Amino acid sequence: xxxxxxxxxxxxxxxxxxxQKRNAKRDVRPPPTQLGIASRFATELVAALLVGGAxxxxxxxxxxxxxxxxxPLFIVVFFVLGAAAGIRNVMRAATELNAEIAAHPxxxxxxxKET
Amino acid sequence: xxxxxxxxxxxxxxxxxxxxxxxxSFTNQSLLMVVVAVAASLFLTLAxxxxxxxxxxxxxxxxxxxEFVANMIQSSTGEDGLRFFPFVFTLFVFVLFSNxxxxxxxxxxxxxxxxxxxxxxxxxxxxxxxxxFAKHGIGFLKLFVPKAPLPLLFLLVPIEVISFLTxxxxxxxxxxxxxxxxxxxxxxxxxxxVLLGGAGGVLSVxxxxxxxxxxxxxxxxxxxxxxQAYVFAILTCIYLNEALHLHDHH
Numbered sequence: 001x002x003x004x005x006x007x008x009x010x011x012x013x014x015x016x017x018x019x020q021k022r023n024a025k026r027d028v029r030p031p032p033t034q035l036g037i038a039s040r041f042a043t044e045l046v047a048a049l050l051v052g053g054a055x056x057x058x059x060x061x062x063x064x065x066x067x068x069x070x071x072p073l074f075i076v077v078f079f080v081l082g083a084a085a086g087i088r089n090v091m092r093a094a095t096e097l098n099a100e101i102a103a104h105p106x107x108x109x110x111x112x113k114e115t
Numbered sequence: 116x117x118x119x120x121x122x123x124x125x126x127x128x129x130x131x132x133x134x135x136x137x138x139x140s141f142t143n144q145s146l147l148m149v150v151v152a153v154a155a156s157l158f159l160t161l162a163x164x165x166x167x168x169x170x171x172x173x174x175x176x177x178x179x180x181x182e183f184v185a186n187m188i189q190s191s192t193g194e195d196g197l198r199f200f201p202f203v204f205t206l207f208v209f210v211l212f213s214n215x216x217x218x219x220x221x222x223x224x225x226x227x228x229x230x231x232x233x234x235x236x237x238x239x240x241x242x243x244x245x246x247x248f249a250k251h252g253i254g255f256l257k258l259f260v261p262k263a264p265l266p267l268l269f270l271l272v273p274i275e276v277i278s279f280l281t282x283x284x285x286x287x288x289x290x291x292x293x294x295x296x297x298x299x300x301x302x303x304x305x306x307x308x309v310l311l312g313g314a315g316g317v318l319s320v321x322x323x324x325x326x327x328x329x330x331x332x333x334x335x336x337x338x339x340x341x342x343q344a345y346v347f348a349i350l351t352c353i354y355l356n357e358a359l360h361l362h363d364h365h
Contacts, residue, residue: 009168012169036342039289040289043284043285043288044281044285047281047284047285048277048278048281050284051277051281051284052277055277055280081270081273082277084270085277088274088275088278089278089281089285092278096353
């Protein structure tokens with residue numbers, strides 16, 4: 001009885017290794033969906049515009065608080081910078097997605113045909 | 116019966132409470148957050164109380180979620196990111212359970228409130244900032260200085276700063292918008308069933324069509340619930356990775 005158990009366990013270990021090897025190719029991470037990609041890009045772009053506008057508005061307010069009148073200047077400049085930051089965000093998100101898609105050869109092949 | 120699809124997101128006080136003029140009532144939102152926290156803790160502790168080498172179903176669920184998050188951290192931040200395992204795992208489990216508890220008809224979706232998701236995202240970004248300064252000191256600010264000629268830096272540094280400040284917003288808005296949109300859609304189609312059913316005649320029979328659609332959307336929402344929790348956790352890992360290894364990433 002006592003001698004049998006390690007034998008059983010070793011056999012179980014071998015079976016587990018086999019099962020894991022079979023499943024190794026299947027990544028546990030879900031592949032990015034088209035809707036997910038679209039919503040990701042949209043939020044990145046819009047959020048950057050909002051942050052840029054808010055920063056500019058805040059700076060205008062700050063300068064106005066100290067009696068320097070800059071009202072439209074900073075909000076305009078930072079809105080444009082926000083747009084640039086949004087594009088930067090999308091570029092960064094695209095590189096991340098490319099890396100992720102590269103980890104899913106099956107889906108990437110399908111996506112290549114679509115685009 | 117309320118036909119407003121947004122009615123499900125209203126916060127109703129259960130135990131009204133005012134401290135120093137502030138409304139700190141115990142609401143349906145707080146109740147669901149307590150339920151989520153208790154359920155998650157109970158599930159994980161109970162699943163691991165009767166540990167066996169060959170795991171039971173619940174034990175293997177707990178182990179799988181552990182390994183899932185551990186693999187995610189390891190693949191995106193490397194070995195030293197595993198110090199943040201408790202943080203990322205808690206975030207993942209909390210968001211996942213909130214999303215799933217929101218799927219129970221008649222309950223309340225905690226993550227459909229921007230206040231909750233933004234608080235979570237701020238926590239992530241604050242952790243990133245503290246980690247970055249603790250690890251690299253003032254050198255963490257190099258994160259905002261890309262490799263470029265000096266005159267361009269006057270333009271690029273503000274852009275990088277704005278880009279960094281975007282993160283808590285896009286992180287919180289993504290989760291909040293997904294949950295809000297999904298649950299609104301469900302409520303709208305549920306409204307169709309009631310309207311068609313009450314219309315009488317042939318139209319009443321037709322009300323079965325949106326019913327089937329709700330079942331389909333429900334399945335989709337279950338996927339979204341998991342996917343959004345995953346996205347929240349993986350982005351946390353990516354941001355932590357940047358704070359840990361400054362410009363190593365491509």
